[in-house]
Amino acid sequence: MKLFMLFLPWSFALLASSFASASVVERTFKVQNLTIKRLCNERVIVAVNGKFPGPNINVREGDTVIVHLLNEGPYDITIHWHGVFQLFSAWADGPEYVTQCTISPGNKYTYKFNVTQQEGTLWWHAHASVLRATVHGAFIIHPRSGLFPFPKPYKQSGVYTADFPDNPPVMFDFTNPNISFNTNLLFAPKSTKAKKLKFNSTVEVVFQNTAFIAVQNHPIHIHGFSFHVLAQGFGNFNSTTDSTKFNLVNPQLRNTIAVPVGGWAVIRFQANNPGVWFVHCHVEDHVPWGLDMAFEVDNGPTSSTSLPQPPYDLPIC
Ligand SMILES: *[C@@H]1O[C@H](CO)[C@@H](O)[C@H](O)[C@H]1NC(C)=O
Ligand SMILES: *[C@@H]1O[C@H](CO)[C@@H](O)[C@H](O)[C@H]1NC(C)=O
Ligand SMILES: *[C@@H]1O[C@H](CO)[C@@H](O)[C@H](O)[C@H]1NC(C)=O
Numbered sequence: 001m002k003l004f005m006l007f008l009p010w011s012f013a014l015l016a017s018s019f020a021s022a023s024v025v026e027r028t029f030k031v032q033n034l035t036i037k038r039l040c041n042e043r044v045i046v047a048v049n050g051k052f053p054g055p056n057i058n059v060r061e062g063d064t065v066i067v068h069l070l071n072e073g074p075y076d077i078t079i080h081w082h083g084v085f086q087l088f089s090a091w092a093d094g095p096e097y098v099t100q101c102t103i104s105p106g107n108k109y110t111y112k113f114n115v116t117q118q119e120g121t122l123w124w125h126a127h128a129s130v131l132r133a134t135v136h137g138a139f140i141i142h143p144r145s146g147l148f149p150f151p152k153p154y155k156q157s158g159v160y161t162a163d164f165p166d167n168p169p170v171m172f173d174f175t176n177p178n179i180s181f182n183t184n185l186l187f188a189p190k191s192t193k194a195k196k197l198k199f200n201s202t203v204e205v206v207f208q209n210t211a212f213i214a215v216q217n218h219p220i221h222i223h224g225f226s227f228h229v230l231a232q233g234f235g236n237f238n239s240t241t242d243s244t245k246f247n248l249v250n251p252q253l254r255n256t257i258a259v260p261v262g263g264w265a266v267i268r269f270q271a272n273n274p275g276v277w278f279v280h281c282h283v284e285d286h287v288p289w290g291l292d293m294a295f296e297v298d299n300g301p302t303s304s305t306s307l308p309q310p311p312y313d314l315p316i317c
């Protein structure tokens with residue numbers, strides 16, 4: 001049996017082609033009411049070109065962007081190109097009553113700007129009232145050369161190593177409220193490490209909550225498996241004393257477990273599903289903060305216990 005411990009800090013971490021000339025990317029954004037159905041209810045939102053979220057804009061560094069905004073919706077609106085420098089084109093930035101007045105219903109405005117000296121994925125969103133909740137989309141700036149802006153680019157897929165540690169690299173008093181003042185503990189290094197599991201091995205995980213900053217219950221979700229919950233408790237998990245509390249008779253079978261504030265939870269599952277499976281806190285905004293990792297489960301010995309080849313239309317990065 002593989003035994004290891006994951007720890008849950010509320011901290012930053014765990015976590016060529018030829019030169020192409022600039023071109024003009026021209027789009028029309030029609031802002032309109034859109035009726036959507038969610039949870040069996042219909043409601044009217046404001047959206048661009050009948051899409052929610054709105055259309056993506058793909059450009060290359062150096063391009064000129066022209067977006068004709070036609071306001072056919074019921075509210076005053078503007079659009080902000082979030083993160084675009086707007087060098088010598090402040091009139092296209094968008095914040096209402098700062099660089100422009102709003103475009104009122106029935107009116108139009110053409111946003112025109114050059115995208116220079118920047119690359120990466122940004123977004124565009126409404127910058128009037130709270131319309132950004134539904135009026136938004138991605139704004140993707142590709143390098144003009146087609147080359148990655150890194151000295152040594154990451155590979156596309158397979159960007160991880162299989163050396164996620166079995167135990168926290170540092171042991172400390174996890175649930176002591178004073179740990180938030182220890183900056184050596186507060187920031188863990190970022191990494192892309194996954195934990196490799198042998199096919200059909202029995203895996204036990206101790207989820208240990210910590211007292212870092214905003215103390216919270218963390219609902220940890222594991223993709224690919226349901227697991228048995230052997231025990232939950234408060235304080236720091238002690239394998240000698242707490243393993244006597246394991247329910248090995250009729251443990252709950254779940255796919256998500258709440259790791260209590262100031263406490264821990266122990267789970268077990270059988271790694272009988274080959275693939276890479278995401279493990280993460282289900283409080284969505286904890287994921288980009290690093291409360292996530294992945295298991296890589298090996299193939300079994302036969303074709304029926306191995307992951308088939310990916311489908312031809314699997315999107316690649
Ligand atoms: C759009 O929706 C708003 C809010 O539901 C409504 O007041 C308005 O009349 C609608 N406008 C059009 C043109 O459908
Ligand atoms: C944007 O780029 C075009 C084409 O290179 C150029 O004519 C124009 O002056 C640029 N506009 C600004 C505001 O820099
Ligand atoms: C936290 O630190 C304070 C001040 O040093 C100390 O008095 C207190 O006992 C500490 N609390 C714990 C739980 O260690």
Ligand SMILES: *[C@@H]1O[C@H](CO)[C@@H](O)[C@H](O)[C@H]1NC(C)=O
Nearest residue numbers: 199200201202270272300305
């Ligand atoms: C996985 O292990 C269990 C025993 O723990 C065994 O019953 C089962 O046959 C194994 N499955 C495969 C596909 O090897």
Ligand SMILES: *[C@@H]1O[C@H](CO)[C@@H](O)[C@H](O)[C@H]1NC(C)=O
Nearest residue numbers: 171236237238239240241242
């Ligand atoms: C676990 O509990 C035992 C028995 O109380 C104790 O002797 C031991 O020091 C504890 N271990 C840790 C790591 O606190």
